[in-house]
Amino acid sequence: xxxxxxxxxxxxxxxxxxxxxxxxxxxxxxxxxxxxxxxxxxxxxxxxxxxxxxxxxxxxxxxxxxxxxxxxxxxxxxxxxxxxxxxxxxxxxxxxxxxxxxxxxxxxxxxxxxxxxxxxxxxxxxxxxxxxxxxxxxxxxxxxxxxxxxxxxxxxxxxxxxxxxxxxxxxxxxxxxxxxxxxxxxxxxxxxxxxxxxxxxxxxxxxxxxxxxxxxxxxxxxxxxxxxxxxxxxxxxxxxxxxxxxxxxxxxxxxxxxxxxxxxxxxxxxxxxxxxxxxxxxxxxxxxxxxxxxxxxxxxxxxxxxxxxxxxxxxxxxxxxxxxxxxxxxxxxxxxxxxxxxxxxxxxxxxxxxxxxxxxxxxxxxxxxxxxxxxxxxxxxxxxxxxxxxxxxxxxx
Numbered sequence: 001x002x003x004x005x006x007x008x009x010x011x012x013x014x015x016x017x018x019x020x021x022x023x024x025x026x027x028x029x030x031x032x033x034x035x036x037x038x039x040x041x042x043x044x045x046x047x048x049x050x051x052x053x054x055x056x057x058x059x060x061x062x063x064x065x066x067x068x069x070x071x072x073x074x075x076x077x078x079x080x081x082x083x084x085x086x087x088x089x090x091x092x093x094x095x096x097x098x099x100x101x102x103x104x105x106x107x108x109x110x111x112x113x114x115x116x117x118x119x120x121x122x123x124x125x126x127x128x129x130x131x132x133x134x135x136x137x138x139x140x141x142x143x144x145x146x147x148x149x150x151x152x153x154x155x156x157x158x159x160x161x162x163x164x165x166x167x168x169x170x171x172x173x174x175x176x177x178x179x180x181x182x183x184x185x186x187x188x189x190x191x192x193x194x195x196x197x198x199x200x201x202x203x204x205x206x207x208x209x210x211x212x213x214x215x216x217x218x219x220x221x222x223x224x225x226x227x228x229x230x231x232x233x234x235x236x237x238x239x240x241x242x243x244x245x246x247x248x249x250x251x252x253x254x255x256x257x258x259x260x261x262x263x264x265x266x267x268x269x270x271x272x273x274x275x276x277x278x279x280x281x282x283x284x285x286x287x288x289x290x291x292x293x294x295x296x297x298x299x300x301x302x303x304x305x306x307x308x309x310x311x312x313x314x315x316x317x318x319x320x321x322x323x324x325x326x327x328x329x330x331x332x333x334x335x336x337x338x339x340x341x342x343x344x345x346x347x348x349x350x351x352x353x354x355x356x357x358x359x360x361x362x363x364x365x366x367x368x369x370x371x372x373x374x375x376x377x378x379x380x381x382x383x384x385x386x387x388x389x390x391x392x393x394x395x396x397x
Contacts, residue, residue, distance in 0.1 A: 001126050002162030003115050003194075004210040006250045016208065019056035020215055022048060023063065030085065031179045037081045046085045050092020057328075058208045060093050061193075066185035073185075074178045107328065108197040108206065115194055115207060116155040119162075126162070131155065160191060163210055166243050170220030183216040190216075201327030260297055261304035263313065267367065270390030271313040277384075277394075279362030282316040285370040286341045287323070302367055310365055319359060344371075349378050356380070356395050364393040 011017050026048040033041045049067075052060035067086050071078045120131035131151070138148035161168065174184055190213030199205040228235050244251075263271075274282065287306035292299060301309045308322040320326075320336040327333070339355060346352045352374055355361075364372070364381060368389040376383065376393055385392035 001119075002159055003119055003125060003204070003207045004163045004214065006214070008250045010211065013208075013211075015056045016059075016211055019052055019059035020212070022051055022055060023059060023212075026063075027179060027182065031177075034077075034178065039081070042081050042084050043088060046088025047092065049085065049089035052089070053093040053096040056208075058206075059212060060089075062186050062189055062209060062212050064090060064093070065189050066182050069185045069189075070178060070182045074181055077178045107200055107330070109200055110196060111198045111203075112196050113152055113156065114198050114203070116152065116159045119159055120155065126158070156195065159195075164214065164217055166239055167214065167217040167221045169239075170217055170222070170224040172220075172224060174220060180220075183219055186216045187213040189213075199328065202324050205328065258298055261299045261301050263301050263309060264389075266388035267300075267390055268313065269387060270365075270385060270392060271310065273385050274310075274314040274316060274363065274365065274392055277363065279394075280317050281319065281360050281362045282310060282314065282365050283319045283340065283343070283356070283359075283361045283363070284310050284321065284365045285344060285367065286337065287321075300367070316363070319361065345373055347373055349374055353379050357397070361395050363395065366391045366393075 005012070026045055029041070029048070030045050033045070049063055052063060064086065067089075071082055071086070117132065117135050119125045120128045120135070134151055135148075135155075138145050138151060142148045142152075171184075174180060190209040190211075193209045194206045197206050225236055225239065285302070287302070292303050292305075295303055301307055306321060306323040308318060308325075310316070310321065311318050320333055320340050323333060323337065339359075343352050343355050356364075356379065366372075372379070372381075380396040381393040382396055383391065384394045
């Protein structure tokens with residue numbers, strides 16, 4: 001409702017879950033070895049944090065900023081060894097960026113309060129249309145309009161409280177330890193960045209910064225509950241109940257026996273067969289979002305979203321898939337997808353056959369009603385698997 005995922009649905013994002021584990025291990029060792037920080041330990045901690053960009057870029061950005069600011073605040077920790085922890089992690093980020101990011105452009109766009117505005121405008125969020133109408137009326141004179149700043153301030157407060165809920169009580173337990181200053185900086189940065197920036201390609205992706213803020217705020221909330229539990233234990237139960245009820249819609253949506261998407265047993269048989277074949281390049285049918293609108297959950301994965309599930313289950317490389325992540329990492333995928341769609345719709349035998357050979361396609365993978373406009377034999381395709389609703393063609397040279 002307030003844009004950010006909450007705890008019940010966090011594990012839908014495995015890279016996020018893995019990045020949290022890396023952060024916990026890194027911070028634990030940095031805190032544990034604080035007074036006996038040898039150069040060997042500096043490199044160990046730096047390398048652990050340096051893995052973050054390979055797993056989740058948001059975690060890497062958050063760590064780099066929060067650790068750097070925390071070292072400046074906690075001056076007694078501002079020494080060469082602690083600085084080198086951040087430097088080594090940064091070198092890891094640079095290497096990862098060079099290896100997998102295709103374009104050097106900055107991935108974020110400056111759009112202040114985009115999440116606040118759309119939280120009130122989108123029907124699948126908080127949705128208060130009157131707020132949206134007022135925003136568009138007042139923002140024209142935003143620089144000189146006190147009413148706009150009241151509106152923006154109130155909306156921002158609703159956005160923060162809606163996402164963090166009673167976790168904000170935990171801020172009362174802020175200490176002066178370097179670790180806790182790190183956590184506090186991470187929380188603040190996790191709020192500020194999505195309030196100021198959206199991401200190219202997938203606009204809402206920067207909300208993932210807040211996921212880490214929620215994790216770190218749980219640390220302070222646990223300290224708060226621990227303290228009141230010693231003298232006012234009866235308060236713990238209503239606090240926990242209010243927090244759980246605040247995520248009731250999330251529980252209902254994600255903690256059910258019916259999944260959002262699935263891979264059928266028939267497809268698994270086909271994908272297992274594909275995995276054992278020689279050759280590496282697979283062409284699957286283009287993702288069509290309109291089919292999902294006509295269906296109901298649980299969705300087969302080929303309907304649910306553009307994903308790399310064929311690659312994940314077969315170990316082969318697809319010609320073009322998982323478009324959201326291609327966008328994020330800066331790949332120029334538009335021409336590939338255009339050619340992919342053209343192949344399946346084309347009546348030009350020469351172009352279609354040339355497309356397969358020029359792109360070194362080894363196999364064409366089709367599911368259920370998916371088909372090619374031209375006859376398979378005209379394209380040099382040989383049916384090698386036809387079972388239930390999965391068909392696999394081999395491209396003959």
